[in-house]
Amino acid sequence: MTGEDTLLRLGRHLRRGEVSDDLRRLFLEGGRDGDAFYRDRWSHDKVVRSTHGVNCTGSCSWKVYVKDGIITWETQQTDYPSVGPDSPEYEPRGCPRGAAFSWYTYSPTRVRYPYVRGVLLRAYREAKARTGDPVLAWAQVTGDPETARAYKSARGKGGLVRASWDEAAEIVAAAHVHTIKEFGPDRVAGFSPIPAMSMVSHGAGARFVQMLGGSMLSFYDWYADLPVASPQVFGDQTDVPESADWWNASYLIVWGSNLPVTRTPDAHFMAEARYRGQKVVVVSPDYADATKFADAWLAPHPGTDGALALAMGHVILREYLVEGRTERFAEYLKRFADAPFLVRLEPLPDDAPASSGGPGTLAPGKFLTAADLPEHAGEANAHFKTVLLDADGTPVVPNGTLGHRYGEADEGRWNLDLGGVDPLLSVADGPGAPEAVAVALPRFDLVPQPGDDAEEHLGGAGVVVRGVPARRVGDHLVTTVFDLLLAQYGVGRPGLPGEWPTGYDDASSPGTPAWQEELTGVPAAAATRIAREFAQNAIDSGGRSMIIMGAGANHWFHSDTIYRAFLALTTITGCQGVNGGGWAHYVGQEKCRPVTGWAQYAGGLDWTRPPRQMIGTAFWYLATDQWRYDGLPVDALASPLAHGLFAGRTTADTLVESAQRGWMPSYPQFDRNPLDLVDEARAAGKEPAAHVVDELKAGRLRFAVEDPDDPRNFPRVITVWRANILGSSGKGNEYFLKHLLGTDAAVRAEETAPGRRPKSMTWREEAPQGKLDLLTTLDFRMTSTTLFSDVVLPAATWYEKHDLNSTDMHPFVHSFNPAIDPPWQTRTDFATFHTIARKVSELAAVHLGVREDLVAAPLAHDTPDELAVPHGTLTDSGLPMTERELIPGVTMPKLVVVERDYPALAARMAALGPLAARAGMVTKGVTFSPDEEVRRLGKLNGLVAEGPTAGRPRLDKDTHVCEAILALSGTTNGRLAVQGFEQLERRTGRELADLARDDQARRITFADVQARPVGVITSPEWSGSEHGGRRYSAFVVNVERLKPWHTLTGRQHFYLDHDWLVELGEQLPVFRPPLDLHRLFGDTPRLGTSAEAGVVVRYLTPHSKWSIHSEYHDNLFMLSLSRGGPNIWMSPQDAEAIGVVDNEWVEAVNRNGVVVARAVVSHRMPPGTVYMHHATDRTVDVPIAEASGLRGGIHNSLTRILLKPSHLAGGYAQLSYAFNYLGPTGNQRDEVTVVRRRSQEVRYE
């Protein structure tokens, strides 16, 4: 017996209760009074389902607990429908950020009442007392320069005072009415991103703005999340697999995406798939959190990912398609890619420099089309029917090209059925020997010789001459895209002229693993091995090799080239359109699954069409006057083989041309009120469109983009909701503050010198400050944006309203529901916009009435507009507007007159209009006719009893709108899904409707999604299939049902022949390094040097573990888990260079501004690069900066907008505009900053 036992035995006699024989257990009765406390602590009165509309992509359903009318906490819902027996489940889903949300409800940062800037409110009240009319009062306040200056310069300096809802709404409404009357409805704008994160809240405001005639600003391109490569290659935007499909992948490359941090609830699928034998490769310059899951980690220098992808492509093309021919790959390329299509080879002009191979050298030109073949030239849309060679060498026009998509003649032929044709992948494969010709291809990887002006200017661009096999078709010397691809990738074949690498270890010639090693730092052997594994796995698994890609690779200026190199890997290996394979691009919560119903509601398309939707990046670039500091010559980006279309022009000039040609939308529109334009035309007895063309021709009317600093062209009124533009996405924050808002700012750059200014834009010596008259923000918490707003309206949180939510990451639609009524004076976004609309209607009865508005609408993708510019060839490039032939809808925007019944605005917003059924609802070229649905909604929601919308289905409650969105979308209404597929069946001649017929009778209602998350129905709105319970993966329908992609050839594109892409040398995937800002802008120091007692480093702004964008940074729980406040992560080497130790204050300074932060010194970081986590609001721990004497900025104080012309190309096939489909990106990764240690004594005021 041990000593302990003796003690225990002794204890038996000292206490009551029974002790077990082994002396381990004691049995007592009672003593549990304390339980009551804990039972009460965790008791609650009700549990309500809701979620978080925070653009985190998680779209997790949550249980919200309410006790005594107070929201107490939240836990994860567990009732997701099962994924099926062979896969892990979606449940559990959630993350610590979501679990911390309820803190906000009663937090000190909550906005509880309407606020107006004090200076403004006083001025408005005085003016209203004088005039007795809100609109006249607003005109006085903004019209008097001194008053306007006073309240605008007070922005961001406190002084918000409480106002009543009535008064705040009146001010906002008066500003809108005055602006529409005086300057035009296109001077009104709304910014609210990511409809999928709360469709009704987004839609209510968007409906208000767009029914007024104002423009909704795009966000996807503005966030730089939009991969331009997606429209370029697929003719579709961000159609990607759900996260459960990662389980189906057997080889996974995670490239520039930090799954555990940014896809927290989904990352488990990757962890689980590893148990199934999946190999995971992480490509990331830093030791990102995802890296710990990796079997292999490749760490390229930031921004050089394209070179690594090209080298991997080099290995795969050589080993699997040239040295050995993989039938699976070859067959896939023949059918599903533009690889076999013929491209004309055209001689370089006579003045071509010797470095490009000299005159006579050939360069790849335009696709050969039916128009080039005498026997087909007479066919409809012949210029848009591309040509390939059959096995016997005869030219064939296969089905499925863009030319087959439109017109009666080709009904039933828009499909990928090749019939008996067996395309030649290479012209060398056919009978008889082809010619071997040399072609010149651009390269951008050279190191410019210092001192050589020409080379410095081109920045390392050059030419590599390589050979391709070619044949003659008629007069044309042609080769296939595949042959060009091999040349571009440096994969030589015997007998071809030109410069070829001698092997993988040849670093001198672009494309090889050794070549990429010099650029990326990734060992050549590793690149080779991963490439082989990726391809071999695709063979062994039938295409289940996947690349998850994200913002790390996508936010660069040249990200389109990086992504095209990625997509080439998944297409060459036949992984696209296969479950478990292909691209998986994850950025924001982009997938609004019930997209048709949402678009109808948000655009107000049931009442008026077309809406004004503007490319966000261009809007802010002009509105914040960043164009005045830019002046980037396009020549500096152009290919050495360019034809001079961009000679002497800046990127801003390409924006102007793109707007003038209708390639991209451009609002504010013209330098005249579009309401007045119609009045003028009517007075003159002319068609408004003809009047506009005449005025443009005469030079009396100009696009607003040509003179953004003319007060007539200012955006006047902007409303922001569900967004925090000044704390999160506002690239060039200091320019926003200075020029748009007119308050203190730390802009340090000089304006562009005369020689570099855009020639097609008017330069005004005095840059305007404070262009914007009214910034209104709806939010439930104080953010960087509310601090600068003139009116702040208190919003309901996600636990206080009805709404809908969906995501790319899972196939469910689910609901928001109010756990409590909006507390204090808060209102839902839906209620707020209806409040404002009623005021607008009231004031409009006096000031506006019914007017006609002329909308200049861009040439749209998925419509016959994309046939406007055959071959993407410009015949009048460089001519001014007045000398061009102006044909609306062809050489310039469409001009459409729209009636605006302003007094009826509020009534119309609250009712479903007649156009939904009468004109149909169009999504990606499929027209849905919701006649039955409109009748059903009338019964479900009731009909409007009286007023201008009497008899229409009601939409005056948020729940009505939820029902309408679900009823009007194919994904949530089986009848519409089948209807859409049947329409596509007629066009394609392929069976499709069976994908939805099982679900034809299903109608997902709001009650259904309140009960539990509901999986959606396969619909032509998307390219994947959920049919039979399979996981969603993009392009499955294209591959399995031979439905064409929405591109020129109807296949996935390696090759692009739009003139502007030719000018940039980006016809094929090519490596373009990060911008050399020192070379392009003299005011930026050279990377890796020392300046102003600091280090010059690359400045990246990735996402943080403790926040979702700017949300949660200020949340007490997240502040407790992290350091909180602004941080800059840097390597020990860089820290040592400036004598900084961990947690010391540093200051980062560049031409765009200054930011103060604490240094986080970590081995995770590669030397030469710093991270400042995206979107730390200026509300927590932001001291005064030494460099500016102003509050120390935010992450975007160091960034700015840079436009890339290839993003602006339009009017042609897949390069045509659609909202959030194509547009210039607000890229920010190429930025450089100086970081230095600052005084450790920080002041806050």
Place this chain on the structure above:
Amino acid sequence: MDVMLWVVLPYVTFAIFVVGTFWRYRYDKFGWTTRSSELYERRLLRLGSPLFHLSLLVVIVGHVAGLVIPKSWTEAVGIPEVAYHFVATWLGSVAAVGLVAGLLILIYRRRTTSAVFLATTVMDKVMYAMLAASILLGSWATVQTQLLSGGIGYDYRETISPWFRSLWYLQPEPRLMEGVPAAYQLHLVVAFLLFALWPFTRLVHAFSAPVGYLFRPYVVYRSREGDVRTPRRGWEPPTGPSPRGH
């Protein structure tokens, strides 16, 4: 003055101590804690805490022996004053050194470990001051009157101890405290203040010293004794007429 210090103060202190402890136990069970800071710092605590607490046990035993046991009893069992004094002084001094050393380590730790310092309340600081003053004064009294004075030192068993016991007989004799060295008087006053603070500080943990752990099986099952929760209004069990209709 003597009555105030040596009659009123002790009884008031006793009252506060007893009532305060009862109140604290009744109303602040969740705050009945050591406020352990082991989570924040361990190395110094492992050294300082046992040193302090074990020395304290010796000191307590010494106080009991000196104050409660009459001199006549020890003499009756044949312990001469010289022997008592020798043992009491030297054992007491060793314990005092350990106690002061432990206290200094704990205070140093509390001040220099930022997380521990942040977890220190105002009440903690007051308590620390009283505790330190009481210990230092007691030590000083021992050093001054027992070690430095030569001979067998000051015999508190003739004055302080009978006075202390008189308090318990409810026949206080404050006169006994006349002429007691100032060091002892100060020590006593500070000690009373410390006891008056006791119920309102973390010192209550002394009542919860885990002595029982030595004798208790480590798995404890407590079965429910009736319903632990008062039923909410409207949810009380039925109390109507019994089925038999009495």
